[in-house]
Amino acid sequence: MKSRSSASLFLLCALIINNYTDSSACDFTVAVGSPVTIKLGLDQTDELQWKHDSKRVFKGEVKTLPTKLNNVKLTSDGSLVIISVKKEDNGDHEFEVFLSNGRSKAKKTITLCVHEKPPKPTVNATCIDGTPYIKCEVKDQTGRTFSWYKNGKKIDGNSASLRNIERDKEYECAVEKPIPSEKSNKFRPAKCTSSENGEEDDMLWGFERWIMISFIAGGGSLVLVLMIVLVICACQSCKRRKKRLQDKEELPRFPGSAKPPQTHQTSENTAGNQPASSPTTP
Template sequence: MDTSDSVTVLFLCFLTLFSLTDCSTCQRNILEGDSLTFKLTDGPLKEDDKFTIKKDNKLLVRKRNIKQNERWILKNTSLELQHVKLSDSGNYTVDVFDGNGKNLKSYTETVCVYVKIPKPRVNVTCQDENVNFICEIEDTKDLSFSWYKNGKDFKNNTFKVLRNVETDKSKYTCTAENPVHNNTSDPVEAACLKPNVNNKIFGFDRGIMVGILAGGGAFILLVMIVLVTVACRSRKRHARQQQDKEKFGLYTIICSSPGDRNLNQTTRDQPTSPEIYNNVSAKEVAQVPCLTKSRSGNQKHALPPPLSIDEEEEQPKPLPQPRKKAQVRKCEGLL
């Protein structure tokens, strides 16, 4: 390519704001990560020969500072750029001079760097009795698509979406490609699942009925938990009240007056469980007024302990005695 053609290509690219995709052609298509080689001379490069490489009219590298950039490697007749990136896309100008400054070689070429295409995935959607295919891929920039039916080209379709495909058991694949790389999806079948009319319970959809039954079961379980909790609390409250009544009966026995025989007799007839005394603390007994008063008087007027039931039964009842006759004194005067 001569100098006039190179200038024309650069001018067209500048008109498109340096956009590589807007340039009609790319002289070099490189896959990201590969190496880009620029030819310098047809024969071996002499020691006093010089060269410069520009990208988009900006000096990129020259011979005297070639060792300062690790990505550039100078070989016998060429210069190699390793590990190409997407940002390396652009218009490169190569100029080679001899020791006298004579131009030995000069050319310009447009370089386009493309990414490696990931594996696409075919998404199937149903519409009435037909099937729509969508070739899904992460990045669709600079990509073209092709569809295959059972391994053969199908309808020469180059779009991402394939519409109105009749349902059958054929296998369809999608291929995404750019100028340097391509990748093909896994095969899918052009079939749609028909709705199951028997997939109902009591005339309702199975999913709805399962949700209703699950909700009802959860509600019943919640009600049972509430009822059990209320019953347990009620039982504890009743036991506490019964214990309070027994303690009140004990206080009545302790504080009864000595003259209240009927109350003592009734209390004797009703034996008191020792468990009641065990549940009464010393602090509670100290709070009884009658016991406190008794302790203040040093127990001088304490009543003798009442006889037990067995002692009362052992004592014999007194026998009736005959009435004694009164002695009559005789009056001597009368006789």
């Protein structure tokens, strides 16, 4: 009866301390350099055997504990403490408890997955089809899920990119699985100004496009009006010049006189304005 309860206690108490999160392929997932404790809670009369990837690491009575093996310490109740996890600790850790007569009492295998802790991510913005979106970027994104924060509060979304963002809000991201990272710096997205698909920029020469288009259109209209006025003035000037030339051509070409000379009379009028007598025929 005692051995049966002890076996149940072993199966229930085999857990890991200081783990980050569970992974679908692992019982526990931890980061390199972090301490890990696998609590077993064994009786002093039990005998423990520990294997790592089918290779025996320790076998002995619990009453002989604690003991230390390189980077690992076994406590007085048979718990396993890894002071600083290394990549070599990755794999299956098999724990089997035996009675004093050598009969197997309980057995459990714990799969420990060890990963490098991800660096601090960064948030960058870009545009696709005129729609802005932000992306959480970190080295080696394979198998990672992400968490997003808006104005300090966690929001839905576990992918590396986030759409439907608000320009007046501050966003942060972090790697969530398999190993969580620290949050990125706060990022406030700007207005979408360009598109990866080659759409036109919303800015022109540093100003809003519609403002510049309106200004250019207004300036073009003014230039057109000025050109029309100049053409009209030039035409009027040409007409006046042509008319002056025509007037000069119509004047008589006698030097020193503005009026044409009168016809010389063959005979002068007599006194009293009498007409001159016709000459007699001899």
